[in-house]
Each structure stands twice: as C-alpha cells, then as structure tokens.
Amino acid sequence: MDGNKKDPQIEALIARMTIDEKVGQLTLYADELRTNNPNINPDVNRRKSAELLDDIRAGRVGALFNGIGVVGGRLAQQAAQESRLKIPMLFGADVIHGLRTVFPIPLAEAASFEPDLAEKTARVAAVEATAVGVHWTFAPMVDIARDQRWGRVCEGAGEDVFLGKLFAAARVRGFQGASLANDDSVLATPKHLAAYGAVAAGLDYNSVDISEQSLREIHFPPFEAAFAAGALSTMSAFNDINGVPSSANHWLSTEVLRGEWGFKGLVVSDYTADKELILHGFAENDQQATRLAFMAGVDMSMQSGLYAAHLAKLVHDGEVPLKTLDESVRRVLRVKKALGLFDNPYRSLDPSREASDVATPAHRKLAHEAARRSIVMLKNDNGVLPLQKSARIALIGPLADQANLHGPWTLFANESEAISLQDGLTRAAGNDAHIKVVKGAEIDAPIEGGIAAAVAAAQGADVVLLAIGESERMSGEAQSRTEIVVPEAQQALAEAVAKTGKPVVVLLRTGRALALKGAVRDASTILVTWFLGSETGSAVADVVFGDFNPSGRLPVSFPFESGQEPYYYNHKATGRPYHAGGLKEFTARYRETDNAALYSFGSGMGFAPFTYDETQLSGESLPWNGEVTVSSRITNTGKVAGEEVVQLYIRDRVASITRPVRELKGFRKIQLAPGASADVAFTLTRKDLEFVGADLKWIAEPGAFDVWIAPSASTGTPKSFRLLDRKE
Numbered sequence: 269m270d271g272n273k274k275d276p277q278i279e280a281l282i283a284r285m286t287i288d289e290k291v292g293q294l295t296l297y298a299d300e301l302r303t304n305n306p307n308i309n310p311d312v313n314r315r316k317s318a319e320l321l322d323d324i325r326a327g328r329v330g331a332l333f334n335g336i337g338v339v340g341g342r343l344a345q346q347a348a349q350e351s352r353l354k355i356p357m358l359f360g361a362d363v364i365h366g367l368r369t370v371f372p373i374p375l376a377e378a379a380s381f382e383p384d385l386a387e388k389t390a391r392v393a394a395v396e397a398t399a400v401g402v403h404w405t406f407a408p409m410v411d412i413a414r415d416q417r418w419g420r421v422c423e424g425a426g427e428d429v430f431l432g433k434l435f436a437a438a439r440v441r442g443f444q445g446a447s448l449a450n451d452d453s454v455l456a457t458p459k460h461l462a463a464y465g466a467v468a469a470g471l472d473y474n475s476v477d478i479s480e481q482s483l484r485e486i487h488f489p490p491f492e493a494a495f496a497a498g499a500l501s502t503m504s505a506f507n508d509i510n511g512v513p514s515s516a517n518h519w520l521s522t523e524v525l526r527g528e529w530g531f532k533g534l535v536v537s538d539y540t541a542d543k544e545l546i547l548h549g550f551a552e553n554d555q556q557a558t559r560l561a562f563m564a565g566v567d568m569s570m571q572s573g574l575y576a577a578h579l580a581k582l583v584h585d586g587e588v589p590l591k592t593l594d595e596s597v598r599r600v601l602r603v604k605k606a607l608g609l610f611d612n613p614y615r616s617l618d619p620s621r622e623a624s625d626v627a628t629p630a631h632r633k634l635a636h637e638a639a640r641r642s643i644v645m646l647k648n649d650n651g652v653l654p655l656q657k658s659a660r661i662a663l664i665g666p667l668a669d670q671a672n673l674h675g676p677w678t679l680f681a682n683e684s685e686a687i688s689l690q691d692g693l694t695r696a697a698g699n700d701a702h703i704k705v706v707k708g709a710e711i712d713a714p715i716e717g718g719i720a721a722a723v724a725a726a727q728g729a730d731v732v733l734l735a736i737g738e739s740e741r742m743s744g745e746a747q748s749r750t751e752i753v754v755p756e757a758q759q760a761l762a763e764a765v766a767k768t769g770k771p772v773v774v775l776l777r778t779g780r781a782l783a784l785k786g787a788v789r790d791a792s793t794i795l796v797t798w799f800l801g802s803e804t805g806s807a808v809a810d811v812v813f814g815d816f817n818p819s820g821r822l823p824v825s826f827p828f829e830s831g832q833e834p835y836y837y838n839h840k841a842t843g844r845p846y847h848a849g850g851l852k853e854f855t856a857r858y859r860e861t862d863n864a865a866l867y868s869f870g871s872g873m874g875f876a877p878f879t880y881d882e883t884q885l886s887g888e889s890l891p892w893n894g895e896v897t898v899s900s901r902i903t904n905t906g907k908v909a910g911e912e913v914v915q916l917y918i919r920d921r922v923a924s925i926t927r928p929v930r931e932l933k934g935f936r937k938i939q940l941a942p943g944a945s946a947d948v949a950f951t952l953t954r955k956d957l958e959f960v961g962a963d964l965k966w967i968a969e970p971g972a973f974d975v976w977i978a979p980s981a982s983t984g985t986p987k988s989f990r991l992l993d994r995k996e
C-alpha cells in the first residue's frame with residue numbers, strides 16, 4: 269500500500285463524506301450481532317443489535333470487533349451497503365493463538381526457536397478467522413517481557429529482542445499471507461505500542477519509566493520488524509511512558525511511528541484506552557481525552573464511543589483540524605481497500621468456508637506438531653523419560669483433566685475439543701495403558717483426602733506424572749502475580765508425592781517462567797508444557813513415551829526466586845558483579861540467592877546429549893566493512909537422533925554505554941543422528957555489533973568482543989576478536 273500516493277476512489281469518498289460519516293469510520297464497537305465473548309473486557313458502552321445496525325446504516329460505525337459468524341457478518345455488511353456511501357465494514361477479533369484450532373500460546377511457540385512454525389500456525393489462524401467472518405486480528409503481541417510477574421508474558425516471544433523480532437515478522441507474514449486482499453488473509457496488529465512489557469513491578473496497566481535509549485534498543489525493534497513484514501495496523505498501549513500515556517503520545521504515534529518509520533497503516537486504541545486518559549490524570553474530561561488521543565495519532569477509538577460523541581464538535585470548533593481528520597479517515601479507507609473490501613464487501617463471509625475451513629484434520633495435525641515442538645525438557649535425571657507404554661503410571665494433579673488446556677485469551681474455542689493429558693496418554697499407550705488418575709488438589713486449594721489418594725496412587729505406580737502449574741486464569745491480561753510460584757496447594761501435593769520415593773516427572777503448565785521450589789525443582793524430570801492448545805495431551809504423550817524427542821528451549825529465564833524479577837539473561841554487569849564460587853559479600857547478589865537463573869534463557873535438552881567443540885574464529889579481528897566467521901563442531905553423543913538449538917552470543921567488553929553480559933545474535937536448529945557431527949558457522953558483521961548510543965543513533969565502536977557458541981545463555985567458553993576501526 270503506497271501511503272504517499274492518493275487513491276482517486278478514496279479521495280472521491282472523502283470529498284463526499286460529512287464530518288459525522290468521517291468520524292464513523294474511526295469508531296469501533298463490540299460486535300453485538302454475532303457470537304462473541306462478553307466476559308473478556310469491562311462492560312462499557314454495550315449497544316443493542318438494532319441500535320448497532322441503525323448506526324451502521326447511518327454511517328456512524330466503521331468497524332466491529334470480537335464477533336464471529338457469517339450470517340451476522342453479512343447482516344452487518346448489508347447494513348453498510350444500505351448506507352449513503354456504502355463504505356464496507358471492517359471486522360476485527362482477538363485471534364491470538366488460534367480460533368477453533370488452538371495452537372500453543374505465543375510464548376510456548378517461541379520456545380520452539382522456529383519462526384517458520386509460528387508463521388504456519390498464524391497462517392492457519394488466519395484461514396479459520398476469515399472462514400467465520402474476521403478481517404483483522406489484534407495480534408501479534410510483540411512486547412519484550414522481562415518481568416515474569418506480568419501476566420501478558422504468555423502472549424509474546426519472551427525476553428530477547430533478537431528472537432522477538434524474528435517471531436514478530438513471522439507472525440505478521442502468516443496472518444497476512446501472500447496478499448491482504450486474499451479471502452483467507454487477516455490484517456495483523458503488532459501491539460502494544462509501546463513498552464507495555466516494561467510496566468513497573470510487572471503490574472498490568474502500570475506506568476513505564478524508561479530511557480529513550482532502552483526504548484529504541486529493546487522495545488522498538490520488534491515493532492519495526494513487524495512493520496517491515498507488512499503490518500498495516502498497530503494498537504496503542506494502556507501504559508504511560510515517562511508520564512505520557514501511549515494513547516496520547518504524539519512523539520510515539522506520529523513522530524516516531526509515522527515520521528521515522530514511515531508507517532502508513534492505522535493506529536487503533538486498546539479497549540477504552542482513550543477514555544482512560546482521564547483516570548491517568550492526563551485529561552480533564554471526555555472532550556479533552558478525545559482531542560489528545562486523536563491529535564497524538566490514534567486513528568480509531570475502540571469501544572469507548574469518545575470519537576463518536578466528541579470528535580465532530582472538536583472539528584467544528586476548530587480544536588481538531590479537518591485536514592487531520594481526513595488523514596485518519598484516509599488511512600482507514602486505504603486499509604479497507606488493501607483488504608479488498610471495496611471490491612467485495614462480502615469477502616470472508618462465505619457460508620461454505622465457515623463449514624469447511626475450521627478445525628480441519630490438517631489444522632489439528634499442525635497444532636499437534638506445534639505443541640510437541642514447544643515443549644521444553646529442563647532435566648531428566650537417570651533417564652526417567654521416555655517411559656515404556658506398559659509402565660504403571662500415576663497421573664496426579666489438577667491439570668490432568670479437560671480444563672485449562674487452551675490457555676489465556678482463546679475466545680472462540682471449544683474446550684471439549686481439546687485433548688487432555690489423561691486422554692492423550694491413554695490413547696498413546698493403547699492396550700498397554702496402566703494409568704491411574706488422581707486429582708490430589710485443586711489449582712489453588714486442597715481437596716479433602718486428595719493428598720492421601722495421590723500418595724496411594726504413587727505407591728502403586730512405577731512413575732508419577734505430576735500435572736501441576738497455573739490455570740488459564742492465572743496468566744494473561746490482568747493476571748499479574750507477586751509470587752510466580754506453583755500454588756501452595758499443588759506444592760504441598762508435590763512434596764507429599766515426592767516422599768514416596770517414586771520417580772516424579774513434572775508436567776509444568778504455565779504462561780510464564782516460574783520460580784520452582786522443593787519437590788517440584790528437585791523432581792527427576794521437568795517438562796515445561798506451557799499451554800499447548802488443542803493437542804495438549806497427544807503432544808505431551810509423544811514426549812513422555814519417546815515418540816518425539818523434545819527440542820524446545822526457554823525463551824524466558826526461570827529465576828531462583830520471585831523477588832529477582834525483573835530478571836533476564838542479557839542484563840548488564842555492575843561495578844561489583846557476583847561470580848559463582850567467589851566473594852559473596854559486597855557483590856551484586858541477594859542474601860537468599862545468586863544473581864543468576866535457575867534455568868537461563870536458551871536452556872533445554874532432549875533424550876540425546878550434544879557436545880560442543882571449542883569455538884573457532886576465522887580471524888582475530890573483524891574489519892570495519894568486513895566479516896568474521898564463528899564456528900563450532902557439534903556432536904550427538906547419544907543413542908537416538910535429536911535436535912539441538914545452537915546459539916550464538918556476543919559481549920561488547922568496553923563501550924560508551926554499558927552493554928549486556930551477553931546478547932543473542934543468531935541460532936541454528938540442527939538434527940543429528942547418533943554419533944553424527946556437524947560444523948555450525950555464523951557470520952558476524954559490524955551491523956551485528958551495533959547498539960543505541962548516547963546520541964540515540966545506532967553505532968558500533970571498535971574494540972574487543974567476546975563470542976560464544978553455546979547451548980544456552982549461561983554456558984560455553986568465549987573466544988575473543990576485535991572490531992577494527994574504519995581506518996585500520
């Protein structure tokens with residue numbers, strides 16, 4: 269979409285539109301005409317179906333959200349075709365990690381370290397969304413999340429910028445397909461602009477106090493990657509940034525987004541975020557909130573109704589220039605045209621597709637593959653896994669049953685269609701199945717006699733599969749936690765079961781990194797199974813019985829203690845860094861624990877161990893306009909084939925701005941047969957060494973760099989090279 273060239277059709281429409289009709293194009297309401305989920309947002313400004321249809325016919329509404337269904341969609345689109353100018357409606361929805369076919373939460377998919385996999389699952393999500401009448405998804409979330417107390421960690425790709433950029437771009441490509449105008453493509457919405465993942469204390473909706481250098485180096489790059497991949501909408505964040513709410517931040521939404529980055533799409537507020545400027549203490553009343561949000565660059569108001577109520581008068585009174593109003597309308601109409609809605613208002617409203625393109629066997633097959641590739645095995649002492657299918661298994665815990673499989677923010681899925689752990693394990697074991705299922709405890713409350721029943725089941729089994737962790741309601745929006753631990757009732761269950769002496773395999777379901785304690789931390793085997801979606805049980809069974817060798821790696825660091833948060837692997841050194849085995853007093857550590865991770869970013873293992881030869885460099889220096897090759901030989905020393913995520917890290921030893929102790933700069937996922945080796949090489953250029961300097965420009969500085977090829981962010985032995993000055 270060429271945002272600099274005016275489209276004659278759109279210009280002709282704008283010339284004919286009244287101010288009220290223009291405002292209508294910037295008004296987005298909850299879809300009361302179709303199947304929706306009313307429990308996901310505050311009950312604000314709800315409208316009756318008949319009233320909504322009247323507003324559409326009068327040109328007072330340009331878009332609806334979070335409703336699905338072809339019949340209702342055609343009804344709304346027909347009403348738009350009965351309006352004076354016949355401008356088509358735009359239908360949006362929260363399709364975060366699947367519609368009816370639910371894929372692993374985005375954080376889990378990031379654990380695959382396979383952006384191509386995320387592109388495929390986003391493509392299927394788009395196919396299913398468009399089959400039920402959706403043109404626009406409010407995804408992907410691309411916020412870098414470094415505080416695991418924040419509930420929305422589950423919606424993104426974790427703590428690392430490099431990984432976050434790759435997954436942001438991949439998901440945009442998947443959602444939008446080969447062409448936005450295709451019937452099975454949806455408009456992607458990278459969110460939340462910006463730095464929502466940096467809210468103070470991990471508290472949702474909280475303030476963000478951050479340097480511009482950190483914004484540009486950490487929080488902006490995934491957005492830039494998403495826009496470079498073609499995303500034509502974005503969503504303003506709930507939080508403020510340095511005292512200015514994002515939904516009223518002209519510097520962010522106009523100067524940076526449109527001025528510096530050349531973004532040509534539309535900006536939509538998050539749910540009632542424009543009205544919330546009043547509670548922020550940034551606007552005195554609704555009228556001022558409307559003017560501030562609109563003049564900052566927020567094109568479309570979601571659900572509050574503020575633009576509908578006040579924007580026309582602000583234009584009439586001269587407080588909002590008509591030219592600015594026209595430009596926002598132009599952006600919205602250009603997006604609608606890019607989606608092909610002017611050519612076919614009824615695109616993605618085909619009853620035959622609604623019947624045939626949702627929850628297909630092919631979609632479920634991909635969900636199965638995505639789920640098992642997202643599982644991370646953190647430990648497997650004494651080779652407890654894989655199990656024989658004839659093993660006597662005690663499946664214990666509140667997460668063994670049908671509930672809490674899909675994960676947060678799945679609005680249109682049917683929980684009964686998902687495969688539970690009990691069903692998945694039983695199907696996989698077949699006639700050999702010897703599985704005793706005991707709940708033992710609720711998610712966050714004990715069950716009378718529950719622990720005794722669990723202990724009895726464990727004593728009669730060869731191995732315990734302990735299905736514990738978070739419920740769906742403990743992760744996601746508005747689900748910040750002060751203690752990121754396994755709930756007390758489940759921890760007590762784990763302690764009691766561990767005392768039986770039977771091998772314990774923890775199946776940890778979570779939407780964030782957790783601080784693992786006691787019997788959970790000390791279990792023989794730990795599988796991080798996140799929220800895996802529709803194929804949860806079958807995917808976990810594949811790993812438990814060895815039909816799939818786990819290959820996921822952590823996209824977030826698991827801390828020793830909740831009080832370490834925010835903790836992330838690429839933190840900066842202090843003047844008194846702590847070194848394991850060294851001086852403890854007067855160094856950067858807590859009284860209770862080291863300044864380190866229990867399991868760092870990139871950690872994970874499979875059934876086959878891999879060894880890394882010494883890292884090799886093609887030279888001791890990197891010329892200013894040249895390159896250096898970093899390589900290592902990786903060997904599968906196990907007895908089965910396996911996959912390894914080979915990771916490349918650097919450290920800038922001395923710089924004008926202090927630098928992280930490590931930074932991910934590349935990775936390769938390789939598959940090796942038993943005993944096989946592969947040489948894995950990465951090429952570094954000056955561009956890979958750049959950072960945002962004191963003048964807020966990307967720069968690289970000559971000097972010494974450490975480089976690792978390693979299986980995680982906390983392992984490996986570095987080699988060193990020098991970046992030469994341009995004159996050398």
